[in-house]
Amino acid sequence: MPLTQPQHLELYYWMQLNRKLEDQLTLLFRQNKIVGGLYSSLGQEAISVGTAYALEKQDWIAPMIRNHGALLVRGFRPRDLMMQYMARQGSPSGGKDGTSHFGDLTDRHVVSPISMLGDLIPVLTGVGLAARYLGRREVALTWIGEGGSSTGVFHEGLNFAAVQRAPLILILENNLWAYSTPTYLQTALEDFADRAKAYGIPGVIVDGNDVVAVYETTRAAVERARRGDGPTLIEAKTFRRKGHAQHDPAGYVPEWMRQEWEAKDPVLRYENYLTEQKLWTETEKQKILAGIDRELKEELAAAEASPLPEPEEAARGVYCDACHDIRPVWKRSPDELKPPRQETAQWFLDGQPALLPIETPAPAKQPQKDEPVAVATNPGHRKQSPSPRRAGLRVKKQRKK
Numbered sequence: 175m176p177l178t179q180p181q182h183l184e185l186y187y188w189m190q191l192n193r194k195l196e197d198q199l200t201l202l203f204r205q206n207k208i209v210g211g212l213y214s215s216l217g218q219e220a221i222s223v224g225t226a227y228a229l230e231k232q233d234w235i236a237p238m239i240r241n242h243g244a245l246l247v248r249g250f251r252p253r254d255l256m257m258q259y260m261a262r263q264g265s266p267s268g269g270k271d272g273t274s275h276f277g278d279l280t281d282r283h284v285v286s287p288i289s290m291l292g293d294l295i296p297v298l299t300g301v302g303l304a305a306r307y308l309g310r311r312e313v314a315l316t317w318i319g320e321g322g323s324s325t326g327v328f329h330e331g332l333n334f335a336a337v338q339r340a341p342l343i344l345i346l347e348n349n350l351w352a353y354s355t356p357t358y359l360q361t362a363l364e365d366f367a368d369r370a371k372a373y374g375i376p377g378v379i380v381d382g383n384d385v386v387a388v389y390e391t392t393r394a395a396v397e398r399a400r401r402g403d404g405p406t407l408i409e410a411k412t413f414r415r416k417g418h419a420q421h422d423p424a425g426y427v428p429e430w431m432r433q434e435w436e437a438k439d440p441v442l443r444y445e446n447y448l449t450e451q452k453l454w455t456e457t458e459k460q461k462i463l464a465g466i467d468r469e470l471k472e473e474l475a476a477a478e479a480s481p482l483p484e485p486e487e488a489a490r491g492v493y494c495d496a497c498h499d500i501r502p503v504w505k506r507s508p509d510e511l512k513p514p515r516q517e518t519a520q521w522f523l524d525g526q527p528a529l530l531p532i533e534t535p536a537p538a539k540q541p542q543k544d545e546p547v548a549v550a551t552n553p554g555h556r557k558q559s560p561s562p563r564r565a566g567l568r569v570k571k572q573r574k575k
């Protein structure tokens with residue numbers, strides 16, 4: 175369904191909130207109020223916002239360091255991020271973490287980031303599969319940089335998601351730099367979307383600086399995943415306009431490249447689009463911008479009012495001392511949800527197979543006299559390779575009786 179006019183304006187609001195919040199966080203960093211690193215998504219706002227906006231409330235995300243916009247779309251407030259970076263008591267992690275390691279499994283369906291690049295892929299695959307086991311049509315989405323796509327777990331995770339037709343969407347943010355490593359030293363591929371071919375899933379390329387294109391591409395992948403047709407890898411082409419984090423001046427990035435991408439700024443581009451398509455007036459634009467400035471002022475005041483945590487807090491929650499309930503919440507009977515004890519699981523929920531049906535290929539027809547016979551008898555091979563010779567199998571003549 176195409177975006178309505180209010181939805182177009184909402185997208186603009188989220189992109190500007192993402193950008194202006196990060197401007198504010200940069201000021202806090204310069205004032206020495208931020209504990210630890212600060213990562214910027216300048217120039218990548220259309221990806222975080224457009225992808226998260228394509229999801230429904232029941233869906234799941236797991237953000238990475240450049241996905242502040244997605245956290246905002248999912249319902250975290252600017253003060254949550256400000257307090258988190260300033261390690262204040264009121265932050266989602268109670269002041270225990272300086273970056274974005276927090277989530278909300280109950281209401282917002284946000285899985286906390288994992289710093290080890292790629293590890294969120296199998297985790298979110300598991301989240302999607304768990305939803306399917308529970309009979310819920312929920313989609314799981316996570317992001318990875320082009321650098322992170324060279325880890326082993328990226329490939330293991332995506333392969334597993336593909337073969338299980340998990341409702342997973344993986345957004346590969348190709349911002350041309352993984353810390354100081356350019357893409358041409360990262361892979362011999364031209365397009366990272368081509369990684370999908372190895373797993374038999376669609377690999378789609380989208381202009382990551384075009385929020386409407388990002389939204390529409392993600393929406394199509396969401397619908398596909400919800401139908402049960404499996405994962406999609408979306409490569410969003412963009413550029414990292416700042417260094418890896420605040421401490422990195424990124425002197426290794428050529429000036430021409432920086433300038434070229436500044437001209438493609440996603441927020442400016444979207445402003446021009448809204449004007450050309452007559453989707454807003456100057457008054458509406460100014461109202462949105464003034465509202466964001468007001469909102470951020472209030473959010474900052476609330477965040478700064480939160481104290482630092484008590485020192486004793488550091489010792490709490492290191493080991494779980496029954497501090498929280500970690501028992502599973504069974505919405506359905508455990509017997510129904512645990513796989514049955516048998517070698518080949520045929521497990522049904524609501525009349526539908528909970529695991530992918532195991533398709534046993536039909537037995538091969540009896541060979542005629544003098545017809546070559548494939549020695550390798552893996553039925554899977556036979557199913558996919560009509561000609562044993564073409565598939566590289568050893569063939570031998572059947573012995574005459």
Ligand SMILES: Cc1ncc(C[n+]2csc(CCOP(=O)(O)OP(=O)(O)O)c2C)c(N)n1
Pocket residue numbers: 240289290291292318319320321322323325347349351352353414418
């Ligand atoms: C498995 C693993 N290796 C190395 C790192 C250290 N590290 C953190 S971010 C980063 C660069 C990531 O680049 P990319 O995936 O392209 O994402 P970007 O920072 O460009 O958004 C590296 C090497 C890590 N966190 N995990």
